[in-house]
Amino acid sequence: MKKLFFIAFCLSTFAFGQKEFGKITLPLGRVQVQKGGTGDFKKAMPRMPIHEKDVVKTLAKSRCEISLVGGGKLRIGQNSELEITEANVKPMEKNFGATLKKGDVWVAAKAAFGEKKNVSVRTPTAVAAIRGTKYRAKAGQDESSVLVYDGKVDVNAAKNVTEARKDQLKQGFQPGGGKPKFTLGPVTEVKAPDQVSGPYEVSLEDWVSLVEGMQINIRKDGKYSMFKFDQDADTGLDFVKWNKEQDAKDGK
Secondary structure, three states, rough: HHHHHHHHHHHHHHHHHOEEEEEEEEEEOOEEEEEHHOOOOOOOOOOOEEEEEEEEEEOOOOOEEEOOOOEEEEEOOOOOEEEEEEEEEEEEEEEEEEEEEEEEEEEOOOOOOOEEEEEEEOOEEEEEEOEEEEEEEOOOOOOOEEEEOOEEEEEEEEEHHHHHHHEEEEEEEOOHHOOOOOOOOOEEEEOOOOOOOOOOEEEEEOOOEEOOOHHHHOOOOOOOEEEOOHHHHOOOOOOHHHHHHHHHHOOO
16 A cells, blocks of 8 residues: 555656646636646646646736645736746755746745745746745846745846846946946845835845845846835735735635
8 A cells, every 4th residue: 555655656746757846726717737838728727736847827817826745835926927947845855946937926935843945936037035934026027026025035136137247247348337336245134224116226246135024126137126115005916915815824
């Protein structure tokens, strides 16, 4: 019996040669999945396994919740597209990766005691990585945002943005007409400032760490603005309200 259980687990985890990221637990409206990143999109069904290289897409007035292997939730807003890039699950270390091509995603994935859990989401202009916390990412071709609701999130410019900037610097181009005013050092916890969104003056050249209540916007030229977002106004957003209700049901 144990042998049969082990075989079934392997088939579930490594179906089609790809590791399992999680299962769709709440497809609302028109939610579609492209298996392996190729072929036609098909209707998402409850309990459908999601693996590396799969693409999950939501249409208008639609949402989708994915329960991660080993605990945690990832929810996708309407008109969004998410590609699964990594699912590396071990007993006490779990690493998940996804690329948000467009739209919104909510991540709620606290680590268990003694466990290491990282959920990394990339957008066209930014990458956000956590080790057990809660955040929302919004993807846009020209600018992306990351908002932190609990814990701490490490954020940097996306690889394509940093590489493009390096190429510009090699050619003698200095964004803003001169050298950056300062260079960010190692990841440090920052205190939330009192002001709202400020000017985009400095290019993000290293990881920064955001705490609860902080938001960062990163443009495709690498420049960013970091500020304390209006949590009252944010809570009024339908997608945010829904996610908080779902988290409350899960006891998070």
